[in-house]
Structure formats: structure tokens, C-alpha cells
Amino acid sequence: MAPPVTVNSINPKVIECEYAVRGEIVILAQKLQEEITKKPEAHPFEEILYCNIGNPQSLGQQPITFFREVLALCDHPSLLDKSETKGLFSSDSIQRAGKILEQIPGRATGAYSHSQGIKGLRDTIAAGIEARDGFPADPNDIFLTDGASPAVHMMMQLLIRSEKDGILCPIPQYPLYSASIALHGGTLVPYYLDEATGWGLEVSDLKKQLETAKSKGIDVRALVVINPGNPTGQVLAEENQKEIVKFCKEEGLVLLADEVYQENVYVPEKKFHSFKKVSRSMGYGEKDIHLVSFQSVSKGYYGECGKRGGYMEITGFGADVREHIYKLASVNLCSNISGQILASLVMSPPKVGDESYESYTAERDGILSSLARRAKTLEDAFNKLEGVTCNKAEGAMYLFPRITLPEKAIKAAGEAKTAPDAFYCRRLLTETGIVFVPGSGFGQVPGTWHFRCTILPQEEKIPAVVTRLTDFHKRFMEEFSD
Amino acid sequence: MGLKALDYETLNENVKKVQYAVRGELYLRASELQKEGKKIIFTNVGNPHALGQKPLTFPRQVVALCQAPFLLDDPNVGLLFPADAIARAKHYLSLTSGGLGAYSDSRGIPGVRKEVAEFIERRDGYPSDPELIFLTDGASKGVMQILNCILRGQGDGILVPVPQYPLYSATISLLGGSLVPYYLEESANWGLDIDNLRESVAQARFKGITVRAMVIINPGNPTGQCLSEANLREILNFCYQENLVLLGDEVYQQNIYQDERPFISARKVLMDMGAPISKEVQLVSFHTVSKGYWGECGQRGGYFEMTNLSPQTVDEIYKIASIALSPNVPAQIFMGLMVNPLKPGDISYEQFVRESQGILESLRRRARLMTDGFNSCKNVVCNFTEGAMYSFPQIRLPPKAMEAAKKAGKVPDVFYCLKLLEATGISTVPGSGFGQKEGVFHLRTTILPAEEDMPAIMSSFKKFNDEFMDQYEDNWNHSRM
Numbered sequence: 001m002a003p004p005v006t007v008n009s010i011n012p013k014v015i016e017c018e019y020a021v022r023g024e025i026v027i028l029a030q031k032l033q034e035e036i037t038k039k040p041e042a043h044p045f046e047e048i049l050y051c052n053i054g055n056p057q058s059l060g061q062q063p064i065t066f067f068r069e070v071l072a073l074c075d076h077p078s079l080l081d082k083s084e085t086k087g088l089f090s091s092d093s094i095q096r097a098g099k100i101l102e103q104i105p106g107r108a109t110g111a112y113s114h115s116q117g118i119k120g121l122r123d124t125i126a127a128g129i130e131a132r133d134g135f136p137a138d139p140n141d142i143f144l145t146d147g148a149s150p151a152v153h154m155m156m157q158l159l160i161r162s163e164k165d166g167i168l169c170p171i172p173q174y175p176l177y178s179a180s181i182a183l184h185g186g187t188l189v190p191y192y193l194d195e196a197t198g199w200g201l202e203v204s205d206l207k208k209q210l211e212t213a214k215s216k217g218i219d220v221r222a223l224v225v226i227n228p229g230n231p232t233g234q235v236l237a238e239e240n241q242k243e244i245v246k247f248c249k250e251e252g253l254v255l256l257a258d259e260v261y262q263e264n265v266y267v268p269e270k271k272f273h274s275f276k277k278v279s280r281s282m283g284y285g286e287k288d289i290h291l292v293s294f295q296s297v298s299k300g301y302y303g304e305c306g307k308r309g310g311y312m313e314i315t316g317f318g319a320d321v322r323e324h325i326y327k328l329a330s331v332n333l334c335s336n337i338s339g340q341i342l343a344s345l346v347m348s349p350p351k352v353g354d355e356s357y358e359s360y361t362a363e364r365d366g367i368l369s370s371l372a373r374r375a376k377t378l379e380d381a382f383n384k385l386e387g388v389t390c391n392k393a394e395g396a397m398y399l400f401p402r403i404t405l406p407e408k409a410i411k412a413a414g415e416a417k418t419a420p421d422a423f424y425c426r427r428l429l430t431e432t433g434i435v436f437v438p439g440s441g442f443g444q445v446p447g448t449w450h451f452r453c454t455i456l457p458q459e460e461k462i463p464a465v466v467t468r469l470t471d472f473h474k475r476f477m478e479e480f481s482d
Numbered sequence: 483m484g485l486k487a488l489d490y491e492t493l494n495e496n497v498k499k500v501q502y503a504v505r506g507e508l509y510l511r512a513s514e515l516q517k518e519g520k521k522i523i524f525t526n527v528g529n530p531h532a533l534g535q536k537p538l539t540f541p542r543q544v545v546a547l548c549q550a551p552f553l554l555d556d557p558n559v560g561l562l563f564p565a566d567a568i569a570r571a572k573h574y575l576s577l578t579s580g581g582l583g584a585y586s587d588s589r590g591i592p593g594v595r596k597e598v599a600e601f602i603e604r605r606d607g608y609p610s611d612p613e614l615i616f617l618t619d620g621a622s623k624g625v626m627q628i629l630n631c632i633l634r635g636q637g638d639g640i641l642v643p644v645p646q647y648p649l650y651s652a653t654i655s656l657l658g659g660s661l662v663p664y665y666l667e668e669s670a671n672w673g674l675d676i677d678n679l680r681e682s683v684a685q686a687r688f689k690g691i692t693v694r695a696m697v698i699i700n701p702g703n704p705t706g707q708c709l710s711e712a713n714l715r716e717i718l719n720f721c722y723q724e725n726l727v728l729l730g731d732e733v734y735q736q737n738i739y740q741d742e743r744p745f746i747s748a749r750k751v752l753m754d755m756g757a758p759i760s761k762e763v764q765l766v767s768f769h770t771v772s773k774g775y776w777g778e779c780g781q782r783g784g785y786f787e788m789t790n791l792s793p794q795t796v797d798e799i800y801k802i803a804s805i806a807l808s809p810n811v812p813a814q815i816f817m818g819l820m821v822n823p824l825k826p827g828d829i830s831y832e833q834f835v836r837e838s839q840g841i842l843e844s845l846r847r848r849a850r851l852m853t854d855g856f857n858s859c860k861n862v863v864c865n866f867t868e869g870a871m872y873s874f875p876q877i878r879l880p881p882k883a884m885e886a887a888k889k890a891g892k893v894p895d896v897f898y899c900l901k902l903l904e905a906t907g908i909s910t911v912p913g914s915g916f917g918q919k920e921g922v923f924h925l926r927t928t929i930l931p932a933e934e935d936m937p938a939i940m941s942s943f944k945k946f947n948d949e950f951m952d953q954y955e956d957n958w959n960h961s962r963m
Binding site: 071179 | 498500504527532534546558579581586620632653694695779804808
């Protein structure tokens with residue numbers, strides 16, 4: 001008798017879903033890493049350079065001191081009773097920790113909180129949203145979650161009833177969306193970002209995709225927009241955002257706004273505007289548009305991925321739906337408290353006059369300007385490669401260059417039973433130790449090939465990345481030239 | 483706007499079906515009353531720190547240092563932290579790939595998983611493979627992941643004890659599967675009868691359901707019973723014969739309040755049984771940092787260990803874990819500290835033991851206090867809390883009370899619990915939230931209120947209950963088992 005759980009009897013949606021960010025190439029990279037650790041001469045490179053995942057602190061980015069001070073004090077509140085603490089912590093971090101602990105019943109950071117997150121922290125976040133947008137935010141609209149990803153899953157769970165429910169997703173997209181839609185049994189309705197116009201989003205294409213889906217009997221429920229984009233890095237123009245909001249209102253779609261990279265904008269001509277701000281500035285209120293905004297502590301200049309902190313702000317939903325959203329959140333009781341505290345710090349960092357303000361600003365600006373420089377350096381390097389074009393990274397943490405592969409390479413890939421971009425990435429890895437994620441993991445216009453590279457290796461390592469990549473690419477193109 | 487994108491009618495039906503009473507009606511009413519200024523004693527969730535239990539000092543010191551590693555460079559750090567906490571912080575930081583702020587391996591930090599495996603080996607006497615241990619954001623997430631893996635649709639059933647912790651019923655609803663109940667026998671100390679089990683399975687199969695897995699909660703929640711070794715053997719044999727995965731929720735393994743039935747893990751018994759069973763029965767075991775004497779609920783730290791699942795299945799589970807990127811790193815360190823505790827001779831050892839034993843001994847006393855307190859009340863019968871954190875007294879409601887409940891549009895135990903809340907501020911969870919036999923009513927409370935508050939709480943309860951019973955009593959006929 002076959003055992004009760006085998007790959008043939010598990011949930012087929014599990015089998016179907018994919019997540020390339022930690023997929024095949026990365027698994028191989030980890031294997032190679034183990035081999036180098038055991039035997040340093042095992043491969044033609046000394047180290048693996050992970051450029052596959054937006055995980056800044058794993059590559060040496062330092063956390064924001066003020067945030068960590070506050071978190072440490074909240075983790076071990078008895079420090080606040082000791083006089084020696086003043087000698088090791090800034091006074092404003094001590095003050096902030098004290099204020100936060102007052103907002104937590106019993107000062108118990110080890111207790112389950114309210115399922116939406118600690119009220120006082122949600123107040124702080126709402127105030128932060130209001131300061132950012134100039135429009136009011138309600139703490140009751142905020143659900144603190146273990147990172148933005150669980151909030152995305154929650155929304156998919158609510159929206160998807162069957163494979164007849166469709167969710168409009170950008171192509172290329174961050175594969176959490178495709179994976180989550182697959183896991184919940186829905187249908188991904190793609191809309192293509194236009195590479196030729198800097199990954200622009202045309203509402204006319206949205207309309208076209210919507211109509212096509214409808215004609216196939218799909219009930220399109222929501223539109224996912226990632227702004228700034230992942231993997232594409234574009235920052236939407238405000239006019240564009242207005243068109244998108246209008247489209248959602250007219251078509252009755254929930255707008256799922258992934259805004260986790262809101263602090264990562266590298267070009268002076270673009271600015272982040274939240275979709276909530278845009279909607280409200282158009283005069284659209286709760287009755288006009290269903291809007292969900294996702295934010296995270298993992299990105300920005302804070303890069304606190306391992307903390308799993310984030311939230312969704314939901315507006316425009318009726319009380320009966322909100323009741324069910326709350327209920328879903330309650331089954332998991334609450335998100336981790338430390339992550340909740342961090343989310344509140346991210347949305348209300350030190351201000352002018354605070355003791356830590358200057359050091360905080362220096363740390364923040366140092367990280368952001370470095371990211372901007374690395375984005376430019378890598379963009380230029382990619383554009384110099386034969387057959388490679390790379391759009392500017394206006395924001396986020398990635399570059400998504402397009403590679404035109406010679407026929408010979410495409411054939412070789414076919415023989416190896418791999419997609420051409422995966423074939424290229426595999427060779428790159430085994431010859432240089434650099435880890436990119438093949439574009440097929442994100443979606444792309446059929447017949448085009450890309451790969452995603454993060455801008456996160458430390459600045460001193462970037463020249464090495466560029467050199468190794470350039471040399472490899474030259475060899476590869478020579479090997480497969482027609 | 484003419485079209486409504488997401489309103490109640492177009493919500494996923496499975497979401498509508500989900501019930502989770504632990505934070506349901508009673509809790510919401512209690513929160514309202516609290517806002518109005520009423521003093522509420524929240525006994526609805528196993529949330530020790532919310533009721534005054536202090537966190538253990540040592541783990542908090544270690545995690546604070548990991549949180550702010552610049553402290554480790556400060557020459558004065560020794561004024562605030564003992565040397566062993568400093569050493570441990572350095573140890574855990576060295577296991578991470580960039581400190582607390584970096585995503586770890588999606589299965590959890592390998593070094594911590596190794597510590598978990600070593601803990602399991604010390605506990606059970608059998609080797610454990612860190613590659614088959616996945617850390618999760620709380621045990622609940624692990625349960626959801628595994629059930630998501632198993633359930634293909636309505637045709638798949640999961641055997642769940644009644645009464646049960648409603649994470650199971652809620653998750654099965656959400657995932658569109660079928661809950662196959664097996665009733666625990668209150669008069670036999672919430673014991674499990676294999677014949678009842680067989681009957682449940684037969685009935686399910688008759689309805690066309692493929693029974694895939696069996697959940698055991700040991701020690702039980704809400705019921706508190708501790709399974710004997712013989713029980714576990716029976717269960718494992720049953721799973722072997724019926725081809726079921728056993729899901730062993732063992733989060734309360736450190737909460738044992740009697741000595742006749744110490745905790746014994748399902749895995750140990752499975753291994754003791756030898757081949758072929760030990761090599762064939764599939765088992766997933768769950769544990770957490772939220773319970774025991776740690777009570778670190780807010781950290782969201784847990785793990786599951788897989789036994790006898792094929793490598794391909796493990797890979798699929800890994801794939802799903804990778805979509806969530808990684809469990810939160812601070813909680814992983816709490817887990818490491820929990821499974822790899824201080825040893826005699828360590829500077830902080832004595833304080834750690836004092837704090838831990840203090841908590842466990844007090845829990846044991848409170849388990850007894852509460853059981854006896856409930857048993858002294860009119861029409862209340864309560865099994866002893868052998869383990870876990872709850873008391874689950876049976877409330878024998880007089881017919882008049884049930885009529886009043888019906889008039890108020892409430893299930894009888896909800897009616898009772900609401901009245902209890904309004905009269906005394908004690909916030910409990912009605913038994914209907916956990917499942918119970920038809921016509922038999924209970925409530926769940928925790929044994930977590932501070933020991934010094936217990937006598938007042940129990941007497942407040944007794945006063946309410948006895949008055950309630952007098953008010954609705956009809957002399958003879960009341961609900962009975």
C-alpha cells in the first residue's frame with residue numbers, strides 16, 4: 001500500500017506552484033558553496049556571489065542603529081531600569097522604547113497581541129502614512145503581518161473562489177503573486193509591462209487583457225501593481241497611477257498595491273506616490289475604490305528581512321468583509337511583536353532634533369546613495385555586454401537586463417532541457433559563482449530572455465562582479481557565436 | 483461605483499466557513515467591555531505573559547544582544563549582560579548569514595535546526611535529522627503548511643479530536659477539506675477509544691471521504707489529558723493499519739502536572755515499535771516556544787519534524803516554505819535557546835532553573851486549584867488538567883437556561899459565558915468553539931491568571947455560577963452527560 005502522503009497524493013496546487021527566487025539555480029549555488037567550503041580549489045571562483053534575492057543584510061548592509069537599539073530594549077525591558085543602560089544606548093532610543101512598552105498591555109512583548117497588531121503601534125503607523133501622504137489613515141485599517149507576503153496570501157485567499165477567479169498581474173512580476181494565485185487555485189491574468197518604454201504600464205493593455213480574460217469566462221477580481229517595480233525597477237509616473245486608479249474604479253477591481261520598495265527611489269525625476277494618496281487626491285474615497293497597500297520592513301534602507309515585519313492597509317471594504325479579514329488574521333493569533341515594533345519605527349523614524357537624527361540620517365542616506373550608485377554601475381556594465389540591454393533601475397533593488405542569445409545557445413539549452421535564460425544563468429554560476437535568477441522565473445514576453453540581478457553586493461565587490469560577468473559573457477558569446 | 487469588487491457575496495466561501503472562537507464573539511465582547519472601563523480577566527488564550535508571567539531572563543538577554551550587536555563591541559557590555567549571554571549571542575550570530583536582519587534558509591538556520599535535532603535525540607534516544615526539521619513562524623504556520631500539502635479537496639478528510647483546538651477545524655475549512663471528528667471520552671478522563679476511532683473512519687469512508695491523516699494533541703487542548711505509551715502505540719498501529727499520516731501536536735510537552743503519565747513523544751514510541759511500523763508510518767511532530775514555561779507567544783517561533791516522508795515530498799514542502807522566504811530570525815534564536823538550555827556551571831544556570839521551576843510548579847498548583855474550584859461549583863464537573871494550560875469544565879445547564887439562551891438567539895454555552903463575562907469580567911471561550919457532544923456544554927479557561935489572583939477568580943466564578951444555577955434551576959431536569 002502506498003504511504004498516505006507521496007508526491008502523487010499531495011495537493012496538486014503545491015506541485016504546480018513555483019518560486020524561482022529560491023529555486024533550482026540557488027539550490028545549485030548552495031551545493032557549490034558547500035563544495036568550496038570543503039575544498040577551496042573545487043571551482044574556478046573563491047566565493048558564491050548571491051545576486052538572486054533582495055536580502056541586503058546577508059551581503060553586509062548594516063542595520064539602522066536607532067531601530068536596533070529600540071528593539072533590543074523592547075526585547076529586554078529590564079535594561080530600562082538599569083542606570084548603566086544610558087551609557088550604552090542613545091537617549092531617544094530609551095525614550096522610544098519606553099513609549100512603545102507603554103502601548104503594550106503589561107509591557108509584555110512575549111504575549112500574543114491584538115490580531116491586527118498592537119493598537120498603539122498601528123496608531124503610529126497610521127500617523128506615518130498620513131505624514132507621508134497628506135491624507136488621513138485609520139489604525140483600524142491596518143493589519144500587521146509577518147512580512148508583506150502573508151498579507152498578500154490573505155488577500156488571495158479572500159478573492160479566489162475557484163480557477164474562474166482571475167487576478168491581473170504584471171509580467172514580469174515578483175513570483176510571490178504567481179505562486180500565491182496557484183496555491184489558492186485562481187487564474188493569473190497577465191498584463192505586459194513595456195520594456196521599450198522603461199517598463200511602462202499601459203492602461204490600454206490592461207483593458208485588453210481584462211476583456212480577453214472575461215471572454216474566456218474569467219471573473220477578474222483584482223489588479224496587482226508593484227511600485228516601485230520588482231524585478232523591473234520602474235517608478236510609476238503620477239499620471240499613470242491616476243489612470244490605473246480610474247481603471248480599477250470603473251471595472252470594480254480591488255487594487256493590490258505592493259509598495260514595499262517605497263523608500264527605494266534612485267532618480268531625481270521620479271517620486272514615490274502611494275496609491276492611496278493618488279486615489280484621495282482624485283477625490284476617490286472609501287465608497288469609490290477598494291485599495292490594499294502592502295509595506296514591509298525588509299526593503300528600503302532598513303533591509304530587515306529576517307525580522308518578518310510588514311502590514312497591509314485596507315480601505316474601501318464593507319464591515320462584513322472586514323469582519324472576515326479580521327477572522328482570518330485571528331486564526332494565526334498575531335504577527336511577531338518585534339516585527340510589529342519595527343514596522344512602527346520604519347513608519348516613524350527619528351525626527352529633526354532627536355539625538356539620533358543625525359546619525360540615523362547619515363546611515364540612511366549612506367545606504368540609499370550607495371544603492372543608487374550600484375544600480376548605475378551595474379546598469380552600465382550590462383549595457384556594455386554584447387546582446388544585452390538593460391533598463392535603468394529607477395527604484396527597488398534589481399536590474400532586469402534582456403539578453404539576446406545566439407541560436408546556437410538556444411539550441412544547446414533545448415538539448416539540456418532548460419530554458420535559454422536558465423541555461424545562461426547556470427553556466428554563469430558554475431563558471432563565476434555569480435547567482436542570477438532566470439527571467440522565466442518572473443515571466444517575460446514569449447521569445448525574450450532576461451535575468452534578474454540584485455544591486456546588493458557590497459560596493460567594494462561590485463567591480464569583481466562586473467569583471468567576472470564581463471569575462472564570462474565574452475567567452476559565452478564566443479562559444480555560441482553563429 | 484456600480485460594481486463592488488469584493489463584498490460579502492463574492493468572498494471565498496471557505497473563508498466564510500472558518501470559525502475561530504478563541505478570538506471570536508466572547509473575546510470581541512470582552513474587548514468592548516474593556517474599552518468601556520470594565521476590568522477583564524482574559525482567560526481565552528494560552529498567553530502566559532499577558533497574565534503576568536515574566537519572560538525568562540537569559541533568552542531575553544541573548545536576543546537583545548543579537549538585536550544590537552554593537553553592544554558586543556562596547557567594553558562596558560559586561561555591566562549589563564552576563565558572560566554566558568554574551569557568549570551565546572556571539573554563537574547564534576555566527577550561525578546566521580548576516581545577523582537577525584537577513585532572511586535565513588527557508589527551513590530555518592541550519593545550526594539551530596541541528597540544535598533542535600540534538601534536543602530530540604536527547605529527549606527520545608533516537609537520532610533526528612536536521613534536514614527533516616523546518617522552523618516556522620509559530621507552530622500554527624507549520625500546521626497550516628502541512629495540511630495544505632495533504633488536502634486536495636473536500637474528498638480528503640482529517641481525523642481531528644473533539645474537543646479540539648480550533649486551528650485544525652479553521653484550517654481544514656479554509657483549505658476546503660473535510661473534518662472527520664473522533665470523540666474523546668469525558669467520563670474516561672478524555673480518553674481515546676480506538677473503536678470510536680474506527681467507527682469515525684468507517685463513517686467517513688462510507689460518505690466517500692478519503693481519510694488522509696489523524697491529529698493528536700498531546701497534552702490535549704482544551705482537554706489537558708496526557709496520552710500513555712499504550713495509547714500512543716494503539717494510535718500508531720491504527721495509523722499503520724489505516725494508512726494515515728499522524729500529526730502530533732506536542733506544543734504542551736513541557737506542561738505536565740501529574741507524574742503517572744509523563745510526556746512521551748509520538749516519535750519515540752514509533753521508533754520503539756521497530757520495523758516495519760517505525761519505517762513506514764508517516765509522522766509530523768509540532769513544537770513551539772509559545773508554551774511550556776517559556777510562554778514566548780509573541781515571538782512566533784515553532785518547528786515541525788517529518789518522519790518517513792519521501793525526499794520528493796520534503797522537497798515540495800521546502801518549495802512552499804521558500805515562498806515565505808524565511809521564518810523570523812529572532813524566534814529561531816529563542817528556539818535554539820529553548821532546545822539547547824543552560825547547563826550546571828553556567829553563570830546564569832541557577833537563575834534560569836529558579837525561574838523555570840517557579841513557573842512550572844506554580845502552573846501545577848494552579849491546575850489543581852482550578853480543577854478543585856470548578857468541582858466545588860453547582861452543576862459543574864471538571865476533569866483534572868493533567869497537562870497543557872487549560873481547564874475545560876462541563877457546565878450542566880438547566881432547561882430554563884437553555885430556553886433563555888434560545889430566546890436570546892445564542893448557543894447555550896455562549897449564553898452562559900456572556901453572562902459570566904458581564905457579571906465577573908472573566909473572559910472564557912465557550913465549549914462550542916472546540917466541539918463537544920450534542921447537548922453537553924463546556925467552557926475553556928486557562929490556568930494562567932497569577933496564583934495570587936486565583937482564589938478571588940474562582941470565588942467570583944462560583945458566586946456567579948451558583949446564582950445562575952439557582953436562577954434557572956428546575957429542581958430536577960438539567961443537561962447531563
